[in-house]
Amino acid sequence: MSEHNKENILFICEEHKIFYYESLKRVRQADVYHNALCYCLGISSDTRRNIDRIYDFATGNVKTECLREGWQTSGSMRVVRMAFGLYCNHTPSIYDYEAPEEQLDECRRYTAEDLFCCSYAPYFWQAVQIRYPEYTAST
Numbered sequence: 001m002s003e004h005n006k007e008n009i010l011f012i013c014e015e016h017k018i019f020y021y022e023s024l025k026r027v028r029q030a031d032v033y034h035n036a037l038c039y040c041l042g043i044s045s046d047t048r049r050n051i052d053r054i055y056d057f058a059t060g061n062v063k064t065e066c067l068r069e070g071w072q073t074s075g076s077m078r079v080v081r082m083a084f085g086l087y088c089n090h091t092p093s094i095y096d097y098e099a100p101e102e103q104l105d106e107c108r109r110y111t112a113e114d115l116f117c118c119s120y121a122p123y124f125w126q127a128v129q130i131r132y133p134e135y136t137a138s139t
Helices: 003-007 014-024 032-041 045-049 064-068 074-088 092-096 100-108 112-116 121-131
Strands: none
Touching: 014 032, 014 045, 032 074, 032 121, 045 074, 064 074, 064 092, 074 092, 074 112, 074 121, 092 100, 112 121
16 A cells, blocks of 8 residues: 555544554555455454454454354444455355355345445445555546
């Protein structure tokens, strides 16, 4: 990410900004996938606090079981699903369910409508811009 882009990133709060840059130091690879993941998971104080329950920095794997943990709120689940979708390019938590109806229900929770219909929408859009800079750069 260029210095110019760093200056233009929208953060929800100072803690989000600190978390983002500190998390980037922990990832295995510096790329748009990890940048979007770290940015997104920093949006919510709940996800910042529980980062190691969501993502394994050593292996680079997401921990989908975190979506069923007691600390999760509807907002933090949106943050996690948005982060997972941008990082994995799919809906990894659907494999936590065996029944096709449950998989379909989980898949629906990754739709733009379900994710963006909340106060985090401006930050989710920023995460999309971080993940897809070649398509979202303003001219």
